[in-house]
Amino acid sequence: MAADPVTRYFGSGWRPRPWTVLLIGVGITFLGLLLRLAGDAVAPLRVIALFAGLITVGSAVSLRLRTAGQQFEERMESAGVLAIAAFAALLAYWATDTAWDSMTMALVVLIVAALAGVVLVLLPTAIRMMAVGVLVLVHFGGMITAATTIDPPGASAPWVSLKAWLWYRPYLQFMYLNNAYHFYSPEPGPPALIWFHIKYKDGKVKWVKVPHRDDDPVPIHHTRLLSVTESAAMASMQQPPPPVWGDLITRRTRSGDAFDIPLAPPNVMPVQVQYQETQDYSLRMQQSYVRHIAILNAGTANNPIAGIKVYRLRHTIMGPQAMAEGRNLLDPTLFAAFYQGEYDKDGNLLHVKDVKDADGIQVDVKDPFRFWYMPIYYESKDQINNPYRPDMRPDELQLVDCLTRHAQLDILKAPSQQPPPDPNDSPWEDRAEKPQP
Amino acid sequence: MTTPLDLADADDATAPAWLRACFRFLFAAVDPTGLGFMRICCGLLVFYNTLVYSYDLMSYVGPNSWLDVPTQNYLRKEYPVVYPPDNWSDPVRVEKEGSFLWSIFYHVRDPFWVVAIHVSILIVLLLFTAGLWTRVTSVLAWIGAMQYVERVQTQLFGQDTMLIILLLYLMIGNSGAALSVDRWLELRRERREQGRRANLTLKPSWSANLALRLVQVHFAIIYLVSGSSKLLGAAWWNGTALWLCLANYNFAPMRVGLYDQALIFLCNYRPLWEICLTSGVVFTLFTEIGFPFLVWGRQLRPFMVTCSILLHLGIGLVMGLTVFSLLMLTMGLAFVPPDVMRVFVDDLLGKLRGWFQAKTAPPAAARKDELVLSRT
Numbered sequence: 001m002a003a004d005p006v007t008r009y010f011g012s013g014w015r016p017r018p019w020t021v022l023l024i025g026v027g028i029t030f031l032g033l034l035l036r037l038a039g040d041a042v043a044p045l046r047v048i049a050l051f052a053g054l055i056t057v058g059s060a061v062s063l064r065l066r067t068a069g070q071q072f073e074e075r076m077e078s079a080g081v082l083a084i085a086a087f088a089a090l091l092a093y094w095a096t097d098t099a100w101d102s103m104t105m106a107l108v109v110l111i112v113a114a115l116a117g118v119v120l121v122l123l124p125t126a127i128r129m130m131a132v133g134v135l136v137l138v139h140f141g142g143m144i145t146a147a148t149t150i151d152p153p154g155a156s157a158p159w160v161s162l163k164a165w166l167w168y169r170p171y172l173q174f175m176y177l178n179n180a181y182h183f184y185s186p187e188p189g190p191p192a193l194i195w196f197h198i199k200y201k202d203g204k205v206k207w208v209k210v211p212h213r214d215d216d217p218v219p220i221h222h223t224r225l226l227s228v229t230e231s232a233a234m235a236s237m238q239q240p241p242p243p244v245w246g247d248l249i250t251r252r253t254r255s256g257d258a259f260d261i262p263l264a265p266p267n268v269m270p271v272q273v274q275y276q277e278t279q280d281y282s283l284r285m286q287q288s289y290v291r292h293i294a295i296l297n298a299g300t301a302n303n304p305i306a307g308i309k310v311y312r313l314r315h316t317i318m319g320p321q322a323m324a325e326g327r328n329l330l331d332p333t334l335f336a337a338f339y340q341g342e343y344d345k346d347g348n349l350l351h352v353k354d355v356k357d358a359d360g361i362q363v364d365v366k367d368p369f370r371f372w373y374m375p376i377y378y379e380s381k382d383q384i385n386n387p388y389r390p391d392m393r394p395d396e397l398q399l400v401d402c403l404t405r406h407a408q409l410d411i412l413k414a415p416s417q418q419p420p421p422d423p424n425d426s427p428w429e430d431r432a433e434k435p436q437p
Numbered sequence: 438m439t440t441p442l443d444l445a446d447a448d449d450a451t452a453p454a455w456l457r458a459c460f461r462f463l464f465a466a467v468d469p470t471g472l473g474f475m476r477i478c479c480g481l482l483v484f485y486n487t488l489v490y491s492y493d494l495m496s497y498v499g500p501n502s503w504l505d506v507p508t509q510n511y512l513r514k515e516y517p518v519v520y521p522p523d524n525w526s527d528p529v530r531v532e533k534e535g536s537f538l539w540s541i542f543y544h545v546r547d548p549f550w551v552v553a554i555h556v557s558i559l560i561v562l563l564l565f566t567a568g569l570w571t572r573v574t575s576v577l578a579w580i581g582a583m584q585y586v587e588r589v590q591t592q593l594f595g596q597d598t599m600l601i602i603l604l605l606y607l608m609i610g611n612s613g614a615a616l617s618v619d620r621w622l623e624l625r626r627e628r629r630e631q632g633r634r635a636n637l638t639l640k641p642s643w644s645a646n647l648a649l650r651l652v653q654v655h656f657a658i659i660y661l662v663s664g665s666s667k668l669l670g671a672a673w674w675n676g677t678a679l680w681l682c683l684a685n686y687n688f689a690p691m692r693v694g695l696y697d698q699a700l701i702f703l704c705n706y707r708p709l710w711e712i713c714l715t716s717g718v719v720f721t722l723f724t725e726i727g728f729p730f731l732v733w734g735r736q737l738r739p740f741m742v743t744c745s746i747l748l749h750l751g752i753g754l755v756m757g758l759t760v761f762s763l764l765m766l767t768m769g770l771a772f773v774p775p776d777v778m779r780v781f782v783d784d785l786l787g788k789l790r791g792w793f794q795a796k797t798a799p800p801a802a803a804r805k806d807e808l809v810l811s812r813t
Contacts, residue, residue, distance in 0.1 A: 058573055102538060136651065140654060175601075176583060180662070182662065188681035219759065220486065223594055226594075228592055288507070288508035292501060317685055317686075320684075
């Protein structure tokens, strides 16, 4: 039988020796360090050399630990291999640009891990097992900490967990073991969506909905986009302090009356929860997502983006009675939309400050609708003689769609100067996302 | 080290019984076949998960991705950390300290190199799945997977968590000791060097046991936390929580006619609706809260593992979280005793071998011709 290629090339007795492989690895890593002197022109080569060097060193450690015995001399030699591996990681650390700070952090962890390995290997078996046992306990202590740092409803997390989190945070974040495992608790909620209303300089508009099942054929991609929107949807349910709240509701009511975007009736949503201020973290995420969406839908040089209005939505899960009645799963009233502000293509908020005219007179253009619910509900076609009842027939109802009205609104123009409603500018009919009949 | 640990060193009579029991729990050598099977399952799932990033790679890890550079810097360097006070009077202190996030995709922004790194990681994952140089590729697979999860912080969900947990423990245990190219190379070398005297039996591995135990304990913690945190929610008490999962348009297969019709049918009969959903909630809570306590006994273990399988099949089918469910099922394999796992895998391999031989064997007519030709 013909010898296989490996045997033909290396001979039947060939076995890579850990020390040889280790020295080759250190040499390649050192080459990476030398390449740093050559500047950024060979940066990719340097990174490749560092990776190759560290992988080779890791292979040497693996080879050594696979064959090493438990006698003290053997353990000493294994410790030596690990110590040199730590040195190779140190070389890589020196060779890495400070701008690559997350990689230097990983290399520091590698050095510490290798040095910890030196200590572990030198320990007698029983003590080593105890040490590993302690590490296992510390590790799972981190899992318990991550799980208990989530605030329960209406209360704060245990002080002990919050303190332990400070200690565990580097480990858990570095290892991505910081999930709290509170899946679908306290209870499954409606998914968050983000809708972008892009307006171009020539007046043309485009709705971009994230996520959108027609655009996301890969299920994992769709679920990842749901995480994107969830990160941008954290809002405070607390009402602002009375003076601020008074100002907010006055401005909202006045502007609502002027632009025909009323507050929702109490049976649709209590007024106290119609204002939901988005948390700072989510606002930052929204800005990033606006920039991303702006790049994907940039328009042309002559017709750039004029503004992007952002809406945070919750797609309410239909109740069993409505489903039994055959209601549409995508009925507009199932979407609770909260306006997040209008941004430019660089993610800067527009209309952020009140503007004064040339005479220094206050012109109230500070966005009065920001963080407010854009009501979408059915009302009776004949409100006076036949007011709304939940059991009304569809032909007796008409849709009040303040989301579409608001999207078409130009806040810088007076009510009388607003453009006429554009039937093509609607979030409900742009694409054929429809459930089975 | 894969060198057998001498448990006798630690198992002497002077050590307390609880300590010896702990040592046996963590370090007793077991057949590594189960861990090898978990490696293959996990490797395939992680490969698929990583491959899906290719669908919109630059939106995930490119410079103008969902998380662009300023936002990355915010998360890495300015993300607030809350310090609870040590007394009753001080307010909570918040410091902008950032997070311990690390990924090469924070630094590599050239699309060519982004794609090159992505392809390299996919290759490493294939090698890991096949079990080639597993001790090295398992570490590289974990590092590779971490490059994405540490970079796409706002695009993660439970699946990524499970994936990293599994890769971590498969890296600790000798997951390439069985069902791997490494094992095949080892056998070939043994046969070549020892001939008929070659000892081809699979050696038990203490690191395989350690990895399996870590997966078991972690799995139990996940279930306990997930189940007990659900008890805070009204919908889990009144039995409607499952409906909120089943009728979620963005997760559930609501656009599949049969599924939609089944839900409508259920809704038309309230007692049926109530009984089905309450039963589902009770089953979920029983499985998640009961599992960490009941799975350790030999008698109840098959029952609890079956409950877990049913739970995750349900999640996979109706919530669109197929890969997440498959990862959880892979983790659940850690509870199957190593000898049972060995029998199952041997049986599976036997069937595969038989199927392969049947597929590759020439048809009867051709074999007849061969015989005739050989005789002549």
